[in-house]
Amino acid sequence: MSTNIPLLEAFKQTKYQLVGHGNRNLQVLKEAFEHMDGEQESDMYGTGNLIEEFQSKMAAFLGKESAVFFPSGTMAQQIALRIWCDRKELKKVAYHPLCHLEIHEEDGIKELHNIEPILLADKNRVIELEDIVGMTEDVSCILLELPQREIGGQLPSYETLEAISVYCREKGIKLHLDGARLYEITPYYQKTAAEICSLFDSVYVSFYKGIGGVAGAILAGERDFTEESRVWKKRHGGDLISLYPYIVSADYYFNKRSQNMAEYYEGSKELATLFNECEGVSTLPLEPVSNMFHVHFQLSKETIESILVKIYEETGIGFTHYVRETGEESCYYEVSIGDRYATIPKENLKIAFQKLSEKMKEEVSQ
Amino acid sequence: MSTNIPLLEAFKQTKYQLVGHGNRNLQVLKEAFEHMDGEQESDMYGTGNLIEEFQSKMAAFLGKESAVFFPSGTMAQQIALRIWCDRKELKKVAYHPLCHLEIHEEDGIKELHNIEPILLADKNRVIELEDIVGMTEDVSCILLELPQREIGGQLPSYETLEAISVYCREKGIKLHLDGARLYEITPYYQKTAAEICSLFDSVYVSFYKGIGGVAGAILAGERDFTEESRVWKKRHGGDLISLYPYIVSADYYFNKRSQNMAEYYEGSKELATLFNECEGVSTLPLEPVSNMFHVHFQLSKETIESILVKIYEETGIGFTHYVRETGEESCYYEVSIGDRYATIPKENLKIAFQKLSEKMKEEVSQ
Structure with missing residues (x-):
């Protein structure tokens, strides 16, 4: 079995796509x-109505006293x-x-901040x-x-989150939320973003995952924390004269999509079921807890691409455009x-999965 | 002498303005x-035609092997x-x-990179x-x-630059150009940007000063240097999924304005002459060497505002909107x-300076 067209090219020529909001153009x-x-x-350098109003809006949404807009989550979280x-x-x-800081940031947390991470749990x-x-060592x-993105977007139970929060407060350990996909988990937990954030001392949210904006992030917490983060934002080179290209688009797509998370979640569960019905295919998690999951195939990359x-x-x-x-x-x-x-018309979707099922069965049984 | 209207408000209501390209809106x-x-x-994270083509264009313009687009000069220069x-x-x-790193970056170079600066020359x-x-100590x-912005945009002679470049190469000291206003000095030196950059090992240029873009910077040098800078760009949180809002605008305004620097420079010299003809007013430098200079008044801020x-x-x-x-x-x-x-019609300009001259004479002689 072979093909001359690369997966990415073939994907670009399709009429319908299962993933995402649209092209990043x-x-x-x-x-x-x-x-x-x-x-x-x-x-202008972090001031002015345009940035201040959006920061206030997001602080309220997250139930925090104050919020600061950052060009990236990498910058916000290290800070x-x-x-x-x-x-x-x-x-x-x-x-x-x-964790994103451990595997996707070229060790910025260590190289720029000299912070030593302790790795928790099995990966x-x-x-x-x-x-x-x-833990045998104290941490700050x-x-x-x-959700934990690299394992398909898994979540602990809400009770576990609450217990962790109580424990950390008792022990004087600050709890920070990497909420790159925070909006996306609210339907599963049946909690508001602010309710989830109340368990944490600081929180970062992104505007180009579920929200589908251009780029940008918010870091929220108490005012003395966010004020200190502004100083570090300047040190990192993130206090740009104008961040409005990201703010305007973050606000626009937040308004457009933050209400759609339950719909994405339902679609995600439906789609995962379709995958799990195919031989040699399984999703992680088996039942998604957000709009995301991973699809695992028990065949080689080349065979699956074909x-x-x-x-x-x-x-x-x-x-997908890649495996x-x-x-x-x-x-x-x-x-x-x-x-x-x-x-995507349901009928077309059904046909596509019938074909996937047939082709997988054929290949797996070889 | 007093007024109830703040300077900024009065400035916004004027028909013509002496400074800048237009409103930052x-x-x-x-x-x-x-x-x-x-x-x-x-x-996408530093790749794709849109960013790569602009980087190549700027590398060629600056006469360097390679260039990397950064969200800010603060980030590019520390790196x-x-x-x-x-x-x-x-x-x-x-x-x-x-230096910008010393007075405008909250000591990022020290706090993030543990680099010790040695201050050269009288301020x-x-x-x-x-x-x-x-210098009694070696430096990297x-x-x-x-030009040296904080003292009105002054420049050393080109011969001095050449001599410094030769000296640094002999001593194994790298020479970096803070070229935030590089385009703006080419008319005075009568050199191309590439000729000036050839004296330096690395160079940063900005896109929102003389060029008037939204934000963004280029760091250029040999390829091994710029490749290393990409790693640090990720560490700093500057490797955004999408930098195109800044790149598209940088390219657009570079094309629109990079040819106008001689015109701005001539305007600058003309305007400085008008200021220097007024009693109690002088420009720094007396004759500008770029599109910029400082206007110093020998009267209190309040009097000048009135x-x-x-x-x-x-x-x-x-x-101006401030003093x-x-x-x-x-x-x-x-x-x-x-x-x-x-x-600005020359006749209106003449009248404005006649009034400035009269009012200054009146106040200075009091």
């Missing part, structure tokens, strides 16, 4: 600015951990082995209270990522449900 | 994107100095006492070869800011000539 910005008044003044370390005069934090599961209680801060390209060509439905090898005979990709999923 | 972005194809793909320090295993650099003049030859890198508000109301010409106190009976503001200056 310049139209995303243009749409957000279309109805904005050109006379509106830019923010949050640095502040908590400085307060306790202890440059140690704890987080999951697959294949979420952090539980026992992992924290069992624990970071929880909800199968997918054929399905794309035969049905016009694109599943990543996990072994000689296994691979996976990540699903994030957005606006696109609901636009 | 959302229209700056909208104009840049108006003719862009919405289907064009975003850059440049860090790389040079790591190469020499010596965390010491030298720069002017009024009221530019760095000369003798200051460098006279010397940063020169051309005088300016009256002139704005009487002539419709706005000089800064330097003593009880002295104050100043910064001039940057941009697109606006050429739009």
Whole structure:
């Protein structure tokens, strides 16, 4: 089985796509600015109505006293951990082995801030209270990522979160929320963002995952914390003269999509079921707890790519633009449900999964 | 003498303004994107045609092997100095006492990178070869800011630059150019940007001063240097999923304005002459060497504000939106000539300066 068309190219030619909101192209910005008044003044180095109003809005949404807009979550989270370390005069934090800071930031937390991370839990599961209680070293801060993206977006139970929060407050350990996908977990927990954030001392949220904006992040907490974060934002080179391109688009897509998270979540569960009905395919988690999950195949990357390209060509439905090898005979990709999923006619979806099921059965049984 | 209208408000109501290109409002972005194809793909974490083509264009313009786009100069320059320090295993650099890193970045270079700066020259003049030859300590890198903004945008002679470059190469000291206003000095030196940059190992340029873009910076040098800078860019939280809002606008306004620097420079010299003809007013430098200079008044901030508000109301010409106190009976503001200056009818300009001259004479002689 072979094909000459790469998966990415085949994906781009499909009529429908299972994942995401749409293409990440310049139209995303243009749409957000279309109805904005050109006379509106830019923010200026973190000041001005445009940035201040959005920060206040997000602080209220997250139930925190104050919020600061950052160009990136990488910057916001390193700074949050640095502040908590400085307060306790202890440059140690704890987080999951697959934490964004540990695997996607070129060790910025260590190289720029000299902070030593302690890795909690096995990398294949979420952090539980026992992992924290069992720590042999003191730390200034624990970071929880909800959902844990690199293992398909898994979540601890809400009771576990509450217990961790109580424990950390007792022990004088600050609790920071990596809420890159915070909006996306509110339907599963049946809690508001503010309720979830109340368990944490500081929280970061993103505007280009579930929200689908251009880029940008918010860091929220008590005012003395966010004021200190502004100083570090300048040190990091993040206090740009104008952040409005990100703020305007963050606000626009927040208004457009923050109410849709339950719909994305339902789509995610429905889609995971379809995958799990196919031989040699399983989702992680088996039942999603947000708009995201991972799809694992028990066949080689090359075989799966061939199968997918054929399905794309035969049905016009694109599943993914990539798959990543996990072994000689296994691979996976990540699903994030957005606006696109609901636009796919159910009949077409059914046909695409019939084909996937048939082709998988054929290949697995070989 | 008193007025009830603040200077900023009066300035905003004027028909003409002596400084800048225009208001920093959302229209700056909208104009840049108006003719862009919405289907064009975003850059993705530093890759993609949109960012790569602009980086290549700027590398060629600056005569360097490679260039990397950064969200800010603060980030780009700290990283440049860090790389040079790591190469020499010596965390010491030298720069002017009024260097941006020393006074505008909350000590990021020290707090994030543990780099110790040695301050060269008296703060009221530019760095000369003798200051460098006279250094008693070795350093990894010397940063020169051309023009030296905080003293009105002064420049050393080109021969001095050449001599410093030769000396640093002999001594194994890297030379970095803070070229936030590099385009603006090419008419005075009668050199291309690439010719000036050839004296330096690394260079940063900005896109929102003379160019008038939204924000953003380029760091350029040899490829191994810029590749290393990408790693630090990620550590700093500057490797955003999408930097295109800044890149598209940087490119648009670079194309629109980089050819206008000689015109701005001529305007600057003309305007400085008009100021220097008024009693109690002088410019620094006396004859500008770029599109910028400082205007110093030998009267209190309050008196000057009153005088300016009256002139704005009487002539419709706005000089500045602020003045800064330097003593009880002295104050100043910064001039940057941009697109606006050429739009002012010469007759109106003449009247405004006649009024300034009269009012200054009246007040100085009191």
